[in-house]
Amino acid sequence: MIQKPRGTRDFLPDEMEARRSVEAKMREAGRRFGYREVSTPEFEDTELFTLRSGEGIMQEMYVFEDKGGRSMALRPEITAAVIRMYINEAKVAPKPLRWCYFADCFRYERPQKGRYRQFWQFGAELIGADTAIADAEVIMLAADALNATGVTWDLRVGHLAFMKNLLKDLEMVAQRRVMAHLDKKDFEGLETTLADMGKEDLAGSLSALAECRTPGEAFEIAGTIPEKERVEQMTGILDESGVLYSLNFGIARGLDYYTGMVFEGFAQNLGAENQIVGGGAYRLAHLFGGDDVASCGFAIGFDRVMVSLGDVQPAKDTIAGIVYTNEGRSFALAVARAFRAEGIRAEMDLMERGLGAQMAHASKSADFAVVIGKREADAGQVTLKNLHSGEQKALVPAAAIAEVKAYGAR
Ligand code: HAM
Numbered sequence: 001m002i003q004k005p006r007g008t009r010d011f012l013p014d015e016m017e018a019r020r021s022v023e024a025k026m027r028e029a030g031r032r033f034g035y036r037e038v039s040t041p042e043f044e045d046t047e048l049f050t051l052r053s054g055e056g057i058m059q060e061m062y063v064f065e066d067k068g069g070r071s072m073a074l075r076p077e078i079t080a081a082v083i084r085m086y087i088n089e090a091k092v093a094p095k096p097l098r099w100c101y102f103a104d105c106f107r108y109e110r111p112q113k114g115r116y117r118q119f120w121q122f123g124a125e126l127i128g129a130d131t132a133i134a135d136a137e138v139i140m141l142a143a144d145a146l147n148a149t150g151v152t153w154d155l156r157v158g159h160l161a162f163m164k165n166l167l168k169d170l171e172m173v174a175q176r177r178v179m180a181h182l183d184k185k186d187f188e189g190l191e192t193t194l195a196d197m198g199k200e201d202l203a204g205s206l207s208a209l210a211e212c213r214t215p216g217e218a219f220e221i222a223g224t225i226p227e228k229e230r231v232e233q234m235t236g237i238l239d240e241s242g243v244l245y246s247l248n249f250g251i252a253r254g255l256d257y258y259t260g261m262v263f264e265g266f267a268q269n270l271g272a273e274n275q276i277v278g279g280g281a282y283r284l285a286h287l288f289g290g291d292d293v294a295s296c297g298f299a300i301g302f303d304r305v306m307v308s309l310g311d312v313q314p315a316k317d318t319i320a321g322i323v324y325t326n327e328g329r330s331f332a333l334a335v336a337r338a339f340r341a342e343g344i345r346a347e348m349d350l351m352e353r354g355l356g357a358q359m360a361h362a363s364k365s366a367d368f369a370v371v372i373g374k375r376e377a378d379a380g381q382v383t384l385k386n387l388h389s390g391e392q393k394a395l396v397p398a399a400a401i402a403e404v405k406a407y408g409a410r
Helices: 013-032 046-050 055-059 079-088 132-149 160-166 170-183 187-196 202-211 217-221 228-239 301-311 329-341 355-365 374-379 395-408
Strands: 043-045 063-065 071-072 096-108 118-128 153-159 260-267 275-282 295-301 319-323 345-348 368-370 382-386 392-395
Touching: 013 096, 013 118, 013 132, 013 160, 013 301, 013 395, 043 046, 043 079, 046 071, 071 368, 071 392, 079 096, 079 160, 096 217, 118 132, 118 301, 132 153, 132 228, 132 260, 132 295, 132 301, 153 160, 153 228, 153 275, 153 319, 160 170, 160 202, 170 187, 170 202, 202 217, 217 228, 228 260, 228 301, 228 374, 228 382, 260 295, 260 301, 260 392, 275 301, 295 301, 319 329, 319 355, 329 345, 329 395, 355 368, 368 374, 368 395, 392 395
Parallel strands: 319 345, 319 368
Antiparallel strands: 043 071, 063 071, 096 118, 118 295, 153 260, 260 275, 275 295, 368 382, 382 392
8 A cells, every 4th residue: 555755644624624724814814914825836946945045954855856957846945935936026016015825845854743744834925125013014914823723822033133243253154053053942062063163152142142031131142233223113013013922032043044033933732843933034035136125024834733723623514415316306406506506515416326325325414405306396396304403394496595504604
C-alpha cells in the first residue's frame, strides 16, 4: 500500500469542513481591513528564497532541477513570492497595497505535532507604507484574524533596532549567527558564539533585552536609537487600538529580511511548536530588481491554529435525501434541481435501491426524505418527511423547499 509522504496529511470531508470554516473567519478579517487576496506559484526559482530568507529556511527547502536544468524550490513561505509578484505586476499601483493570501508552504523539517512538511499559512503583506500606524495595522489584523478563530494565544511585539544597535560592530554574517541563537532562545549557543567572536560582554545585554517590558528599559540597555520615536509611536497606537500584547525586544525572527518592528504569537496548548504567527517590517523588493519599498506583514500557521482549537464543529448543512421510484425519476430530477437551485444540499440515490432501502439510507445520512413515487409525480407533489421528528406531509416542491429552509435557519 502506498502511503502519503512523511510530514503531509490527508483531510477527510469533516476535517476539510472544519478547516474551511476557520479559514473563512481569517479571510473575513482580511477583507474587513481591506486586504485583497493574491495567489502565487507553488514553486519558484530557488534564488528567490536563497537571496534573503535565511540559513534555516534554505536548509529546509525542497529543491529540484526541472527538465530545463533550472533550480526550482517549493515555496517555504509566501512573502518573497508576493514581493516578486509586486515587482513583476504591480510596481506602479497606488500605495499602499494591502494583500493577503491563504496558501500551502513546504519545509523539509522533522515532523511532529504542529510541525509539518506541507502546511498552510494565512498571511498579509502591506507594501509601500513606512509608518508606525502601518506597522500597527498589520499587528491589529493578525490579532483580529486569530481572535476571530477563537484560539487562545498571546502576542509579543518587538523591534530589531535595539538588538542591531548592540550588534552594530559585528559583520552581517556574525550578526545573523547571533540572531539565529536568539530566535531559537538558545542562550548557551549564544554564549559560545559570542565567546568565539571575543564578544562575551554582549551576552548579558542581549538576554536583558529580552526581559525589558517597556521601550524605556530597552533604550537604557541598547542606547538611544534613531528608531526611538517610531517605536514609541507604534506602541502608542497599539495601546490606543486596544490590542492585547506584551513587548519583547528579544524577538529576532528566523528569516533574514526583517528590518524593524517584529512580532510573534504563541498559543497556550501546543507544546514545543507553539508559535502560531510571525511577522514584521522588511525590505525585499530591491533584491529582486525593484525599488526599495518598505513592507510589513505576517503569516499565521493555520494548521497550528487548528491543532490548538481542537474539535471544531462547523455549521452543518441541512440535507434532503431524494427517495424515488423509477416512475418518479424524471420528476425527482426536477425536484432535486429545484432544491439545489435554492442552495439546499439534495442527494439522490445512485444505487438503484428500492424505496425501503433508500429510506433506511436517508435516515442515516439526511435530515429530510423527499419521497417521489408515481402518485407524487402525477400530482406534482412530494412527500416530505422530517427524519428527526418523523412528521410527514404532502407538499408542492416550493412549499417543501420553504419547509427545509426554515428547518436550516432555526
Ligand atoms: P515564519 O515564522 O517562518 O514566518 O512562519 C509563519 C508561521 O508559519 C509560524 O509562526 C508557524 O505558525 C507556521 N509554520 C512555520 N513552519 C511550519 C511547519 N513546518 N508546520 C506548521 N506550521 C509552520 C514566515 O513564513 C514569514 N513569511 C512571515 C511574514 C510575512 N513576515 C512578513 N510577512
